[in-house]
Each structure stands twice: as C-alpha cells, then as structure tokens.
Amino acid sequence: MTSLNRRQIMGLAAGAGLASAFPGFTAYAQEKEIVIGGSIPLTGVFAFAGVAIEAGMSDYVKLTNEAGGIAGRKLRLAYEDTAYKVDTSVAVFNKLTTQNDIHLYYGDSTGFAKTINEELNRRGTILMAGASFGSELNNPEKYPFQFMAGPDYVEMFAILLEYIAKAQPGAKLVFVNSDTEFGRDPIEASVKRAKEMGLDVVAQIVTPPTAVDVSTEVLKLRRANPDFTIFHGYVLAPLPEFMSQAKQLGLKTKFMGTFWSMDNSLWANVGAPADGFMGVMPYRYYYDTSPDAPILEKIRKLRPTYQATGYMQGFLTAMLMGEAAKRTLAAGKELNGKTLKAALNSIKDFDTGGIIGVPISVPGNSVPVGRIYQFNAADKQMKPASDWISLKK
Template identity: 25%
Template sequence: MTTRRTLLLTTAAAAALAVAAPALAQKVQGVTDKEIVIGKHTDLSGPAAIWGVAVTNGMRMRVEEVNAAGGIFGRKIRFIVEDNAYTQPKAVQATDKLLKRDRVFAMVGNLGTPMNMVSMPESDKLGVPNLFPFSAAALMYEPHHKLHFSFTTTYDQQMRAATKYFVENRGKKRVAILYQDDDYGIDVLNGAEWTLKAKSMELVSKTTYKRGATDFSSQVALMRQANADLVVLGTIIRETIGAAGEAKKIGWNIDMVGPSAMYTPQVAELAPQGVTEGMFGVGQTPILYPDTAGPEAKVWMDKYKAKFNRDADLQAMAGYAVMDLFVTAADKAGKNLSVDSLVKGIESIKNHGDIFGSAPMNFAANKRQGPDPQNSSVLYQIKNKRWIKVDKISY
C-alpha cells in the first residue's frame, strides 16, 4: 500500500529528475548543431588599432572561407569582435559581454598583454578557453593551464636571442632599454637582462614610458648620456617611430632592436623622413610583399586587397593564420565538439605551418606554446622601407 510519505518521496524524486533533465541535456556553451560562437576583444580605435583592425580582417577571411565550405562538421562559425581600445576597463567590459551575454565557446586572438591579464581570469572561471592571444607574453601560457595556448615565441625569448646576437656578432658592450611600463615592457626587459647576466653584463640605462606617450626626448637623452651602443625597444608601433625620430632629431645614430610587437610594415613605411631606416626587429613570420610572396600567399594577398581595398600586412596574415589554427583544432576535435575535445584537438597539432612561412606549431599535453621557443626567432632590418631578413637567431 502506497503511503503518503512514499508518494511524496516519489513525487519529489520525479520533480528533481525533471529539473535535472534539461541540465543533463544542456548543450556546450557557444555550440549548437548549426554554429560555433567564438569571440575576441581587440584594439579597433586605440594606439594598437594598426594591429587590431588588420588582425581581425585576416581572421574574418578565414571564417568566411570555412563557412562558405559548409563549416566544421556542418557548424558555421559566428565570430563576435569587441573593441578594447587597448585599455583594461574596456577589455573587462568586452569580456563580460562575450562570456555572459554572447556565451562564446572560446576566446580566440584577444589583443594586448594587459588586456589579456584582466580577461583570462574571467574566462577561466567559466571554463572558456583563451586561445592564441595577440600577446607574446609568457603569462599567456605560463603557468601551465588547460585552457591557455599561445602561438608565439615570447617577448622575453625574442629579446634573449636578439641581445645575444648583438653582443656576440656585433660587438655591443653598452646596452640600454626603453620599455612600456607594463607586463609587455617588463617581458622585453627580462629578456635583455637574462642574456646580459649570462655574459656578466648589465644595462647601462633603463628608461620607461606610459602607454600612449608621444614624447621620448628625456628617455633618449638619458640613454645617449649613458653612451649606449645598442637600444632595446619594448615599444609598439607609434612609440617605436617616436623613439627613432627623437634619436635622429638629436643626431644620435644608434642601433635599435625590438620584438614582434613593433616588427610591422607600418614601422618601416609610415616613419617620416625614414627615421626607422636601419632599425632591427624580431619576428617568426617574414613580412611579405606582393613581389616577394610565394604563389599561394600572393593569391591570398590579392583576395585580401580586393575585399578590404588595402594591401595585406603581417598583422592580417597573422590573423588568418591564428583562425586557421582554431579551425584545425576544431576539426581535430571531431563532431562532438566540447572544451575537452577542443583541447585534445589542439594538443594533437604537430608541425602545423601556414602559407606565409611562419615557424611551425607543435602542441602537446605538456606544451602550450606552439613554436620552438629557442629557435623560432628571426632578426630583420629595415632597408629602403622594407623589412629584410638578417639571420635566424637563438639563445
């Protein structure tokens, strides 16, 4: 005989199952049978917009190709982009929108070290991967985290190799530095100091600037007074041109070298009176020009120009390559896409190249950085407003 207590328990159990059933059947955030929703925040209006706009264009091109071909296992990619204006407050706002309102499956290609540093803790809380950010800071993949993957050598690693090259091959003995006073700049500083310490040397001058600064007269004067014979730059595009211009203004003919953040066509092409001529930069992808690109890259560059009415630059190529990495990983993840299967898909990527000649990518369960950290950097120099390869460098 069914008692009232038994009936109540049975009813409660049924209710609990009814509540639990939708949760059990709940889809992965940002993934349906028809689409994969991914997002990013980047600089579309601030001092690094030269990076942000072109990178986004390149990423969109790859998304459009994939969608035109039917998507990934029938799922089209919906790519949502928010402007962080290269500021942390706007990065926080954009992150909150992407994670909680748009409910993205993954963040792909967020731009800026400081912006990623305020964004990653929030995406981590919700179990959303932060993939291939446009920051070469070690903090993008260290300490090891299941959801963090990087596609670059770090600023630290790049400047270890560059400083070593100039000391050993160019006989530099008095190294100075100008760097942005944030995580990005500190990474550049750490790389230069690592090499100098190994050679029982020290920086002869350390100078900093605030993001958005336009006057570098005092910093350049201090480095000149220290009788530096090499300046390491922890600058981005506008600041690189500004520092070089100040050196030329006071008649200081000094070798300068910086990491991938300043290694862009604009530093060579937009500098007034050729003030950056002879400057050195480090990258892991050659800057291609219409008359130097291989056949496949040339076809892509023509398509880019037809679509955006501007020449494809390194930033656009990097954006395309990063989105291709995500597409490759999602394809390897299989039809039942989840965060776990995506992570395994990335970890299975081996010797992944691109049409632009970038360093190959290799990931693993214990390896979150794609390129070989010691041997993927290349030194380039500006000659006649073009970046020309000097040598492969390592540390």
C-alpha cells in the same frame, strides 16, 4: 513647419536609447557551426591593431568556410568593440558567451586575459588567445586555457639577443622601455638572459608611454654608447625621435624593437630616419612572395592593399584555433577548454601556409619562433635580416 522643442529632442534621444535596448538582431548560434568570440578593440588607442586583427580573423573564417569548414561545420566570428577597456572587454565576453555557444575566444589585452582567466578556468569550456604576448600568460599551469600565436615578450627579446650574440658577441646593449606593464614585461628576465649569453646591458632607460621629448634619454644613450638599443612597450612614438636625435649626435647604435613596433606602414611613413631599424617579427609580411607561402598569395587576392602585422596575428590565431577544433573533432571529442588545449599542444611541425617561414609547434602557451627584419627606407620595406629563429626550451 514643425519644430522640435527641447523636451521633444530629449524625449527622442531617450526613446532612441530605450529602443536600442531591445536586441532586434541577435546572432543565434546555428546548428553545426563553430563560433569564435572576440573582444576586439576597434576604437581607442589599440584600434590600429584591432581593425587589422578583425580583418585577419574574418579572412581566415571566410577561406575556411569556402573550403568546407571544419569537419563539416561552418566557422563564424562573433565579436564586438571593446575600445581597449578591460571592463568593456569583460562585458563583451559575457554578452557573446550568453548569446552564442562559444568555445574559442579572442581577447584584446593582457589586462583582459588576466581578468577573465578565473572565469575561463571556472567554465572550462573555452580556449582563448589574444593580442597579448605578455610573458605572464605563457604559463600553462596558471593559464591552462590560453595561448598566444607567437613568442611572448621575453621570448621576443631572447630571439633578438640570439641574433645579436651571433652577429656581435659581447655587444653592449641598452634597453629602452615604456613605464607600463607592457613595457616592463620582458626587461628583468632579458637582462639576466643577456648576461648568460655574454652580452652587456650597460643601461636601462624607462620613459613615460607617451613620451615626446626624449632629449635627456638620448643623452643617457650617448653616455652608454651601446652597439644595440632595444625598444619595448611602444608602437611607434617616441622611436623615430630617439633615432633622429641619436643619428644627429653621431651614435652608431643599431635600433631594434619588438612585434607591435614592426608594422611596415608605420615605418614607411617615418621615412629616412627609419632606415636600418630592426626588430623581431613572428610572421612574414604581407608583401612576401616566397614560393612556400600560398596563404599569403590568397590573402593578397582577397585584399589587394597592404595588411598590417595585426592582420597576420589575427589570421594565424584563428588558424591555430581552427586547427585545434579540427583535431578535437577528428578525435571524436567534444569542444571544451581542455580538449581544445590538448589538441593545440599536439600541434607539431605544423605548416602555416607560409605565414611563418618554418613549421611550428605549440608546446606550451606560445609559439617561440621569430625572425629579424630590417627596414630599408629606399624600398620602404622591412627585409629579412636573419633566418627564422626557433627558441629551444
């Protein structure tokens, strides 16, 4: 019997490594195709969203190609995993843009969007969107070739505040955020905005992003006794713990969150303590059977099981990219950052096929529209709690 010794094993490992260095399969750009590049986090802390985003984008590409493509050109999604690390995301960007003729790109984080911005400006050939709703990116002067397929975090708070101001004028609020760039993003601007709207932010609580024991924070919340508590900078934990402890203390505050905390499957697993949790959602949920949502019907046919909110984000981002490319080509212009962004900004009262319940416009770098949803633990579903709220600039 042949047995491998240590050197042979190490040699094989080294050989495998070397062999993998030679790209045997390279997706060369075919003529007449539009390539959407993507630095997508399929592993790491943000993988839950990345996998859904990839599925959403792939499905948009599939549906568009089945319908004949864009101006006769097929769409193709070329992406790689980034593990949600900025240096890997940049590596993927460099690799994909070297191998493909890319004019549309999806980035995975605020950090990546900020890092790659100078390169986007230097090239001037790519329009980028991504998973970040960072308010800093919603600045067309500084980020001329980027956009986000939804409201930025400050706008998400503004939508929540608008709802609160209407539901309970003069309400007392507490903001709870994680001690991260993501968590701190909308806080300062939203405190100011709440004041302008006659709402009273009685306390701000900052927690570590991975906080587990939140008993001291819940005591602070009890002292503040707000009508509404808005979380930001988390996906799920420590929200259920916060809510369970607050309920045990008899607090009547209503808990709210922003987009990345609004996935239905997350709250369905939490069960009873999740009942009544509200938040802002820029898109309809997968299970929404509204008659004016034909795209959702198609998605359900493609994928019979529930698709997370990241799916809708990916789908709509690809749709807006596709629309920008369509308008650019229809105008007889070449695809580059400037023409694509101009085409994107020309989108006015655009029908998303029901992904968003109202026609949308992209006046700057964001789509400032959202709706308040509330979780119903008995039905295990997020249900609309308001009509669509479009922010006026």
